Amino acid sequence: MKDKATEMLEGIADYLKDNALRLATAESCTAGLVVSELARIPGSGGCLDCGLAVYSPESKNRYLNVSFETIDQHGLTSEPVALEMAMGAIDRNDANIALSNTGVAGPASGDDDTPVGTVCFAWAVRRRDKTLTYTETRHFDGDRNEVRLAAAHYALQQLPRYHRKAMDES
Structure with a gap:
């Protein structure tokens, strides 16, 4: 018998395959866990392009073109930074679809006193010559690894929702 997480991951992998989607991730607080979780599902590699683990402001800028000005103005744990991460990815x-996250998994709060468990997400969906984007901030309870896993699963669970929304909007 499959556990609920495996069933959820299989459903996401099937959705990506059925819609010919190739996913890129830009992960800060989950450090590659989104891709790792999805890769548990046999055959999911066909719908994965890459997973980038980008912790530092310098790596966010170097690999994803996140502006230092955005980081300085909004902080590392912010929807504007998550949005630039998703667009870079x-x-x-x-x-043709990307997700990103940046947040504070713990054990201590962020540099700007952002509470432990706060995670900002962004999703980007490419439709022809247009990219639609969506952002959210959520709070997760638990220790460091519980926050990371909950955030990774949440990001994946929202992929179909935001893909469908982008298809309806374009």
């Missing part, structure tokens, strides 16, 4: 890779 979709623009700089061979993907």
Whole structure:
């Protein structure tokens, strides 16, 4: 018998395959866990382009073109930073859907006193010559690894929702 997480991951992998989607991730607080979780599912590699683990402001800038000005103005744990991460992931890779996250998994609060468990997400969906984007901030309870896993699963669970929304809007 499969556990609920495996069933959820299989459903996401099937959705990506059924819709010919190639995913790129830009992960800060989950450090590659989104891709790792999805890769548990046999055959999911066909819908993965890449997973980038980008912790430092310098790596966010170098690999994803996140502006230092955005980081300085909004902080590392912010929807504007998550949005630039998702845009960098979709623009700089061979993907038509991307997700990103940046947050504080713990054990201590962020540099700007952002509470432990706060995670900002962004999703980017490429539709023809247009990219639609969505952002959210959520709070997760638990220790460091519980926050990371909950955030990774949440990001994946929202992919179909935001893909469908982008298809309806374009």
